[in-house]
Amino acid sequence: MRIHFIAIGGSAMHNLALALHDKGYVITGSDDVIYEPSKTRLREQGLLPSEFGWFPEKLSTDMDAVILGMHAREDNPELLRAQQLGLKIYSYPEFLYEQSRHKTRVVIGGSHGKTTITSMILHVLKYHDREVDYMVGAQLEGFNRMVHLTEENDFIVLEGDEYLSSPIDRRPKFHLYQPNIALLSGIAWDHMNVFPTYENYREQFQIFVDGIVQGGSITYNEEDTAVVEVVEKTPNQIRKFPYRTPEYNIENGQTFLETGEGPMPVEVFGRHNLSNLAGAKWICQQMGIDEDDFYQAISTFTGASKRLEKIGETSSSVAFKDFAHSPSKVAATTMAVREQYPDKRLVACLELHTYSSLNEAFLSQYRGTLDAADIAAVFYSPESVAIKKLSPLSASQIQDAFQNEKLEVFTDPGQFKTFLYELNKNNGVFLFMSSGNYGGLDLRAFIDHLG
Structure with a gap:
């Protein structure tokens, strides 16, 4: 072709x-x-x-x-x-469907966690030498690329993005995949530039669940009320498998997952990631991986790129980078690091970079999201606001939205860098959350500074 x-x-x-x-x-x-x-x-x-x-x-x-x-x-x-x-003109997801029309399509959807869950599934399958086609939104360790397509594999695992398909096809990508096996991790309003109201955004997930192939299945996070409402509302004749965050405990910075064979150490941490793990387990079981084999494989999973990725560690401090930018992700990530390192001083830095996060009408969604940090900072570029043709933002607007008295707001990259370098670097955990780069901050140089 x-x-x-x-x-x-x-x-x-x-x-x-x-x-x-x-x-x-x-x-x-x-x-x-x-x-x-x-x-x-x-x-x-x-x-x-x-x-x-x-x-x-x-x-x-x-x-x-x-x-x-x-x-x-x-x-x-x-x-x-x-x-x-x-x-014949295809959007990206439309063509992926054409390539997988005769395969069992496993689609992972949700406002948050879908890249991590897809990555966990692929890691487990690779660990056990199970060949599948796939598309995932991050570069994974041990995988050459983010897309793999064959004629012979029976399954294809697809990360189900709710963003638009193409400039001439305004449908969300995950509406086009028609899953046989689906997962829904959570619903938290995002992409305000495309879905101006929460109701409109939530409707896209209803369409996703309603579009599961008849006789297929939905694995869903029963701890998310919006997800439960969508699943309960669907008239679709499908099997329903709820999951929830498993029991776990933390000892000296190590997370242990409670299993039938006793506590098992895992590399990932945070309630949201352990919830993701529970969802991945259900999907793997539907793909022929039993529980014991899943646990054996998942204990070696270190995370998806830019998802709570450890970027540096010294004898007394540690630094992480995370792609988190929507309010629910920021809150979950900050709380995860706080819980994992209760005795360290948590410095949480967030860059407002997306259309939604820089929109005055959306800012209030961030209220309380950085409260778990000891020191909190927000960076944004007024130029980015102008490029997106949004109303100018002030530091006071951001502080009012976050409702955090400890919050420092920066618009100048140099001032933000000075702020970081003047912090006490001992016994600290530094968390950088952004889909941007804080106006050109050299994170590697900062890690060297910590050392």
Whole structure:
């Protein structure tokens, strides 16, 4: 098959291009900018465009399909040419469904935890040499890439993102997968730019559950009331498997999971991650992994990239980086670190970087999310607010929203760096939560400073 990618450089798009190239497909693509590591990975496989930009003349009638990335716009010249030629145009999730139409589709959905749960499942399956196709939203240790597609594997495990499919397909990605086996970890309002109200956002998860293949199953977090309401409301004839956070205890900074064979040490920590583990166990059991084999494998799981990832440790201090940016994730991550290190001084730093987090109407959702920290700091860039065409924010607005008297607010990268370096570095745990980089903060240099 001949496949052309419009916006081939994206994190998800270039991984799909590489996976299809491995299958023997003829792949071409374009983009106006491609960053690392996508650039090098595409170049190594001979898939990097010879020059950046959009070139309608690349499109021809002998192409079998065009895959359209979110980075492209509706008036993209290559998209317009593909439409003119009558070529079949797929969104990323639409094409993944086509590739897995005859497989058992396992889809992990939820506002939070889906990358970690998907990663746990894939780790367990790999540990036991079970071959499956997959798509996950993070680079995993022991896996070459984020997408793997074959003709022969029976299962495909898909991380079910609720964000939009493409510039011309405004449906959430996870609506397109039609799962046979599904999981729903939690519902907490996010993506305000796409789902302006909580009710509208929650409705997307109802559609997801209602779209499970008849006779399939939903594994769901029974500790989340919104999830329970969605599952109970569905008219779909499916099996329902509830899960909840397992019993655990912490001794000297080590988390032990209570199992039928006694306490078992695990590398991940925090109630939210142990809840994720419980959900992953149910899914693995439905895929043929028994409980004992699951526990044996999961004890070696160290976490997904950028999800409570330990980035440095000294004799007295430790530092973590986490992708958390939505209110529920910020609160869960901060509390997890507090619980794991009760005798250390917790410094929690959050960068407001997304459209929702920088929106004045959404800020109140962050109330209390950093309360578990001894020292709390928020960084944001006024330039990012302007680029997103949002109303300017003030430090007082952010402090009012968080309702945290200890909160320090920074907009200048230099001042934020000075604040960090002047803190007592002994007996501390430093938590950096962001999908950005705090205006260019060199975290490696900060780790060296701690040493």
